[in-house]
Amino acid sequence: MIPVMRPWLGKEEADAAAEAVASGWIAQGPRVQRFEEAFASAIGVPHAVAVSSCTAALHLALIAAGVGPRDEVIVPSLSFIATANAVRYVGAQPVFADVDLATQNLTPQTVEPHLTSRTRAVILVDQGGVPADLYAMSALCDPRHIAVIEDAACAAGSAYRGRPVGADARLAAFSFHPRKLLTTGEGGMLTTPDESIAGRLRRLREHGMDISAADRHRSQQPVIEHYTELGFNFRMTDIQAAIGLVQLGKLAQMVVQRRALAQRYRELLSGIPGLLTAADPPYGETNYQSFWMLLPEGSPVGRDDLLRLLASVGASARRGIMAAHLEPAYADTQVSLPVTERLARHSLILPLFHQMTREQQDHVASVVKSALSSSVLRAPVP
Ligand SMILES: Cc1ncc(COP(=O)(O)O)c(C=O)c1O
Secondary structure, three states: OEOOOOOOOOHHHHHHHHHHHHHOOOOOOHHHHHHHHHHHHHHOOOEEEEEOOHHHHHHHHHHHOOOOOOOEEEEEOEOOOHHHHHHHHOOOEEEEEOOOOOOOOOOHHHHHHHOOOOEEEEEEEOHHHOOOOHHHHHHHHHHHOOEEEEEOOOOOOOEEOOEEOOOOOOEEEEEOOOOOOOOOOOOEEEEEOOHHHHHHHHHHOEOOEOOOHHHHHHOOOOOOOOEOOOOOEOOOOHHHHHHHHHHHHHHHHHHHHHHHHHHHHHHHOOOOOOOEEOOOOOOEEOOOOOEEEEOOOOOOOOHHHHHHHHHHOOEOOEEOOOEHHHOHHHOOOOOOOHHHHHHHHHEEEEOOOOOOOHHHHHHHHHHHHHHHOOHHHHOOOO
16 A cells, blocks of 8 residues: 555664663653754754644643633634644634635635634644745734744744744744654654743643753752642653654755655646645745645545545545534534635545655556546546
8 A cells, every 4th residue: 555654764763762762761851852952953943842742832832822711712724633622722712714725824814804802822834834924924913912823733844935934933833743754753842932931831841840850860969849830741752852863864855855756746647627736835845744636626536536546546645634613523613614614625635755656656646637537438428
């Protein structure tokens, strides 16, 4: 089966993990610190704080932005459900806004109608790795004192206005789940230019402790820690960080390869009228974490039938990005989001991974192309 995604892992990652185990220090420790420093420098931000997942990162980002009960946070419904869930974890209300069709991201035009006196933050998702227009969203939100939190779960390695995604964000949250380019199994990272926010995030991820367990162990003298506020166990392990350090060194190569494969998909699928696929926005470059395509209106094959067809010929595609407001967990939400609903019902994600061969890609593209061209076969016999 051609997988939809396969992490690019090898002996180097295995050796790095084994070295962490052999060192005897496997919980959050020196490798997490090195990974944070290397990640911060790769993004071009002063501070990076490693956590156990991007979901945890979003949860902490909302706390750091001062979001709490009775606040509203504007989010795209078209996102993995973790984006909206994080808002509920802090007792606030997710308010779903529609997205732009080409980028699948929130824009000031889709967000503005939902602003109220209770809006405390916007979670701007770089969907599938396509950077959202952060400056445009900040121009809407900053004068109103509304925090913009960047959900860059999929976007490590993407670029926004010539710099890595996250470089300009006050708070950005990344995921290292294996569906992402850079993986640590599970894991996440928060980045921020603000030293005091970074310090608070470090305490929050570790039960609210004012001195980390690693620092206490390093000290020659007994150290009595204090718990400054309600915190969480959102720590990353040193085994994960050891893998992350190796993966970070390969990220640029992964982006180059995924962009080349995406370009090739576009060429192979050219000539299908009305087919929309993932692409760079005018102001940035995607890492193609997902190569999505939206079926043309009047497509001779439905999305789910096409997924089944691909599975039957050995290719594991996936539905496109989900819409949280259509899920039972959000059944109490009454909102009409036409672009979101169209994308959620009629888009899919094609297999794309670092070691994908030309033959595998040709196979997937030819199945898609012939399925979408089969209208001739289905035309009524005169
Ligand atoms: C946009 C978005 N936000 C958040 C998450 C959650 O990331 P994690 O699995 O690291 O918690 C994901 C995961 O797919 C995502 O795509």
